[in-house]
Amino acid sequence: MEKLIIEGRKPLFGNVQISGAKNAALPLIAATLLTGGIHTLTNVPDLRDTRTILRLLESLGITWERQGATLRIDSTNVTYSEASYELVKTMRASVLVLGPLLARLGKAKVSLPGGCAIGARPINFHIKGFEQFGVTCRLEQGYVDAEIDGRMQGCSICFDVPSVTGTENLLMAATLAQGTTIIKNAAREPEIGNLVDMLISMGADIEGRGTDCLMIHGVERLHAAENEIIPDRIETGTYLIAIAATAGAATVTHCNPRHLPSLLDKLRAAGMMVTEMENAITLDATGGGHIKSVDITTMPYPGYPTDLQAQFMALMALSEGVSMVHETIFENRFMHVAELHRMGADITIDGHTSVIKGIGRNGFNGAPVMATDLRASSSLVIAGLAAQGRTEISRIYHLERGYERMVEKLTALGAIVWKEKE
Numbered sequence: 001m002e003k004l005i006i007e008g009r010k011p012l013f014g015n016v017q018i019s020g021a022k023n024a025a026l027p028l029i030a031a032t033l034l035t036g037g038i039h040t041l042t043n044v045p046d047l048r049d050t051r052t053i054l055r056l057l058e059s060l061g062i063t064w065e066r067q068g069a070t071l072r073i074d075s076t077n078v079t080y081s082e083a084s085y086e087l088v089k090t091m092r093a094s095v096l097v098l099g100p101l102l103a104r105l106g107k108a109k110v111s112l113p114g115g116c117a118i119g120a121r122p123i124n125f126h127i128k129g130f131e132q133f134g135v136t137c138r139l140e141q142g143y144v145d146a147e148i149d150g151r152m153q154g155c156s157i158c159f160d161v162p163s164v165t166g167t168e169n170l171l172m173a174a175t176l177a178q179g180t181t182i183i184k185n186a187a188r189e190p191e192i193g194n195l196v197d198m199l200i201s202m203g204a205d206i207e208g209r210g211t212d213c214l215m216i217h218g219v220e221r222l223h224a225a226e227n228e229i230i231p232d233r234i235e236t237g238t239y240l241i242a243i244a245a246t247a248g249a250a251t252v253t254h255c256n257p258r259h260l261p262s263l264l265d266k267l268r269a270a271g272m273m274v275t276e277m278e279n280a281i282t283l284d285a286t287g288g289g290h291i292k293s294v295d296i297t298t299m300p301y302p303g304y305p306t307d308l309q310a311q312f313m314a315l316m317a318l319s320e321g322v323s324m325v326h327e328t329i330f331e332n333r334f335m336h337v338a339e340l341h342r343m344g345a346d347i348t349i350d351g352h353t354s355v356i357k358g359i360g361r362n363g364f365n366g367a368p369v370m371a372t373d374l375r376a377s378s379s380l381v382i383a384g385l386a387a388q389g390r391t392e393i394s395r396i397y398h399l400e401r402g403y404e405r406m407v408e409k410l411t412a413l414g415a416i417v418w419k420e421k422e
């Protein structure tokens, strides 16, 4: 295992290029299962999670090759329909193969993901949706064994709360169902728009892109196509918060500022100068002012993203006032708090709310800390970059699930950071 070492208190300056979005790449790669042919995906990040889903596709009979950020996936042969526990337990998004396999083969067996570091994260919405299509789902020995005789039947589905991968799974299945499917209270994350665009390019008939009501008119067949993964809005936000926390001034390029409405407002409210361009954002925190305290409440898109909650909390720990973070999406997403305490943060947790008493811009001191999940890890990186002295973050395999070449990118911005064997 490797750990990350940071010598902190170095303001970040310069440019950083954002990679393709992990949470768009995963469903778009899964969507190639829907039909045979050679699919091309561009701007695909090379991450632990994208490698895991490609391993899963290989285990189903698919071949692929990567040249830089371009993936060519040959989905002509799907010879197997089971996603094993070994793969699903390392990445919950493996459940995204369920919809495409059912649509193409009429059967799929996928391990139940089980709990994870940020909450229980059941997949009951996915299963209920498939049953509405006429699929029989049996839960046996930790697996969902799903089967349908003939085509799925279009239906009307309404989510209790919007689910990102739930919407994606049912949307993919609906493209090849018989008749029309309506998905109400659908998630509206930009990654779903990316998937809708890909499905349309493959011949699907979908109305309502970007809204919470998707209408899918099933078609007889789809075909392979070429598509581009959108920029990673969570990686973008993570670098912006890091620039703010280190009192730096830098430009994040190859991103989409329109995908981060809520974060950009909150950064401005915290006193940062944020300039939006077509495909870039500059953040300037060199004005010398204090970081102002700002409250956030995580919400489905376009609300404040839960995947940027831990990072913003690290910034608020360095503010001059008291702020509150309400986490409404996942029940256990405050694992970073205990680690931030080790660096000097003053945070108390009361159920789904954290109360952060700011310790001022220079309040953090480096310490050995442990990464617990992907986004908690990136909040520790931000804290380490702002801290006086050395921070050692162990278990950084979590970070590698979702941040491409982070050490290289931070080094180019002037950070002193490297990896070592634990």
Ligand code: EPU
Pocket (backbone or CB within 6 Å): 023, 026, 092, 093, 119, 120, 121, 122, 123, 124, 125, 126, 127, 161, 162, 163, 164, 165, 166, 187, 306, 307, 329, 330, 331, 374, 375, 402
């Ligand atoms: N939920 C259910 N039942 C379901 C599905 C969801 O109760 O069948 C609940 C969840 O427990 C949660 C809420 O609904 O309370 C929303 O969860 P959602 O299904 O939207 O989450 P997800 O699809 O499993 C995706 C991202 C997560 C991100 C969440 C929320 C991918 C691959 N993962 O997860 O990303 O936090 O949406 O935006 O898209 C990350 O990248 O670090 C990450 C965890």
